[in-house]
Every structure is written in C-alpha cells, then in structure tokens.
Amino acid sequence: MSDTRPIGVFDSGLGGLTVVRELFRLMAGERIVYLGDTARCPYGGRSEETIRTFGMQDALLLMEMDIKLLVVACNTVSSVALDYIEKSVKEIPVVGVVLPGARAAALRTAERKVGVIGTAATIRAGAYVRAIQAQDPAIKVYGKACPLFVPLVEEGLLDHEITRLTAQYYLAELLDSGVDCIILGCTHYPLLMETIQELVGTRTHLVDSALWTAKEVKDILAALGGLSPEKAGGLAASRFMVTDYAPRFKELAASFLGGTLPSIELVGLEKLTKLCETAAAV
C-alpha cells in the first residue's frame, strides 16, 4: 500500500518550516502543501477564540487540497485548538506538535522536572502540562511564556547580546526550579537552540518538537501503509502558500527551512474567512 497524496502542514507564519525540514529529512519522497498565515501572525498573543477561528480556517483550506495527513505545525494552535480541529477533520489523521514533544520530554527527564517555553497562549492553555503528565503524572512541569523570542528570531538576532539577556530574563526561574529538560514549544525557537543551550548548560536537554513531530508523522503513515513510494517528492514537488508576501519572508523562510523555497503562492484572507467565519459557527 502507498499513498501519493501530499501531507498538509500549516503554521501561523513561517516557523512551521522547521517541521517541514524534519519531514523531508525523514521522508524525502513525500510532497508537502504548506500554508503560513503571514498576514495575521503571530497568533501567540491572541485570544483562544481567535486562535481557534484562525486555526480552523488554515486547516479547512488545506483540507480542500486532498491531503493524506494534516500537521498543525504551530504550537499555539496545537495547544489551544487541536481537539477543535480534530472534530472537524475526521477523514485523515491530524498531528499536532505538542504530544510528540511531550512524549520525548517524558522519556528524557531523569529528575522528573520538565520546563516548557512558548507563546503566551501556549503556556496559558496548559496542553503541554496535560500531555506530559498523561505520560507520567509524577513529572512536574514548569511553563514560561517568552513573547520576545519570536520577534528576536524574526529580527535575525539569533546570536546577539540582546537575545542572551532576554533568554536569561525568561529562563532564570526555570533553571532555579531544577528542570533537566526544556521543550522548545514554538517553531521559531529551534533557531535559538545554540544561544539557549549555552545559557542552560549541556546537562539540560532541549527538546525540539519539530523533530519528534516528523517522527510521529512517519510512524502514522507507515502504520497506515500511507508512505509515498515516489521519488518525485521533496521541496521542488511541494506547494507553499502564504496570506501575505511580507517583506523579508523569503530570507526568513530560508532560515527556518535551511534551503530555498520554490515558488510561493499568495492566498487571499477573504478565501480563508469564507471557509469559517468564527470558531463558534463551526
């Protein structure tokens, strides 16, 4: 058995390309349809209702493209609205980034103390706490919202004194609490991995959700016999859509993806809003 349909992946912006990168590393033959909502990013500071509405619109747009699996490559949407999206998308598997990262962290922590960093909405939703404690209720979870990390990454200050000072400011409490494992709970954060690792020391393990999410996608497709046999997959055979051609987006995309994007399509927001007006209406 095999399934040559593409995998759908969406994020509030371009950070989800860190997940795409890992998907291609594990499954070079797959095709991907990606949507980045660059006209309305970032989602992390918005209300749960708005995050649900935007996330559902993103999901429904990809559902029109005959995908075989949907990856919610946005920690904010995965934390706030995954169950809500799963209720509407019943035909295919839906994979968020929270559960794979939570499982990896639960396996890694010797001290049974895990830190989670993410957007304000991700931390407030508590989805990581629930997912980690579902693996092992004895694990203590310490969450910390780090709203400045996304703009720092987008400003390109990956290795800069401002970023180091900001990381100290956000992570001091987590380190005091004795965590030995920190989940990078936002698709932008892998770009700050080196700076954060330097600050927290090599004894603290950093979990990159992107990597574990890609592994989960591969496992699910393999179990369903849905991996693609084609050699015609990969970047050039994939489709990338954004809701705004924001300045510098090609540069940013390249830094998340570790390679140059092929042609990119613009999707009008009016198309998205027609798919689902508000979260309540679904």
Place this chain on the structure above:
Amino acid sequence: MSDTRPIGVFDSGLGGLTVVRELFRLMAGERIVYLGDTARCPYGGRSEETIRTFGMQDALLLMEMDIKLLVVACNTVSSVALDYIEKSVKEIPVVGVVLPGARAAALRTAERKVGVIGTAATIRAGAYVRAIQAQDPAIKVYGKACPLFVPLVEEGLLDHEITRLTAQYYLAELLDSGVDCIILGCTHYPLLMETIQELVGTRTHLVDSALWTAKEVKDILAALGGLSPEKAGGLAASRFMVTDYAPRFKELAASFLGGTLPSIELVGLEKLTKLCETAAAV
C-alpha cells in the same frame, strides 16, 4: 457652528490610544469612536498591499458610524496608505500622524538633521522623509526601523536593561549622524520616551506624533466650526471596539491611555473583510 458627531480613530492595535489621550486633553467635550485591530496587529512587518487592505477596512468600518473626522492613529497605515484612504473617504477630513509630527520636527531641528524611528513598513515607505522635506528640502532625514520596540512595550519592559540595550542597538547610527531631533514614529513609542531620552541625552528633542496630531485635529475642527459644545463628551461617552479580546488588552490599553477604558465591544473580522476584500478591489 458646532458638530456633535464623534471623531473616529483607528490603529492596528491599542497604541492609537496615545492619540486618544491627547485628543481628550485638548478637547474634553469630544466623543470618540475607536477601533483597534487587535486580531491582526502588528501591521508594521506586513506588505504594503496588506497594510492598505487592513487600513481601508478599518476606515470603512468607522465611516459607518457617522463620524465628523477620521484620525489614522497608526504610523504604519499613515505612511503606507493615507492617500489611498483619502481617495475613498471624501466626505470628512482625514488626519494621519505623519504630517503633524513631520511639521513639528522641521520647526525644532536647529542642525537640520532629523531622525525617524518606526516600524519596518513606516521607514520603508519614506512618508516621513517626504513630509519633512516638503517643509524644508535642506533637512536631512535618517530613518531607522525598530521592530523590537513594539513587543518590548507590549511585554511591559518599559524601563529594563533589555530595552536599554535594544535602544542602543537601534539608535547608535542615528546618534552618530548628528540628529538633534527624533520623531517617535509609532504610537507605542511614547511609552519608551524616558528610556530613549536617557540614551540620546536632553539635547536631542523627541517628537511625540500623538500630541501634534491632536493639535491638528483641534485646528481643523475649529476652522470648520466643528468642535463639540457639549459637556457630555470624554471617555465615558466614547466607544471602543477591538477585533480580538486579546489577553492583557485592558492592562495594555490603560498604559497607553493613562486611564481605564469604559466598556469595549468586539467586532468580528468577517465584518471588516466584507467591507473591502483587497486593496486592489477598491
């Protein structure tokens, strides 16, 4: 003559409340209808086309509310799309925040060297350069985009080492160029006034566009005989609308306004998008 209709004011988010604050200081009897597009802010990193579309939607929503004057209290929209909005809104005066600030700076600079700080879109658009040089073509204008200032203000780090370091990073070049006047070309920046003033020294004059915009509004209404005679104006008689009840928005609004907002209404994005689908369609 008098006109008891409200003044319409919009911003991409809550920063425009710094303009509302100044409007009330000068004209305590006026009523205001405010719209903050908190579901899609910030605008400053988006493309010109998207900024035009969002700005036009904001303007058209307020035009449905029988206002007597429209204030575009967003530097990004004022820089990128003011002429575009003026072409559609012909019935009443439209006041942006760029021209009042530019005029004030042109009067203040002895060295004829003015700095402008703002969002990426504001600086790229060059509207401040054109407006200042229309006052005096001999003035040199030095622009610098400061994308981290908005998230720093929203994070509440008004007086913090991270903010001082970021201000140094952004303003070093401007100071080297010998400007004696810097326009705070974003409605969030007045909250950083003290930190910036400390860095640049008291000899460098900081121009707060909000203040000068309010003066211009008063002058225009006075000239048209359109000031309100009522004592029933002010905060309690005004209307405040947002597109998302973002967490902490009341706290943030209070810091911009210097007072507590009365009741706030939620406006669905679908209402805005129906008013104007894309900039090209107008």
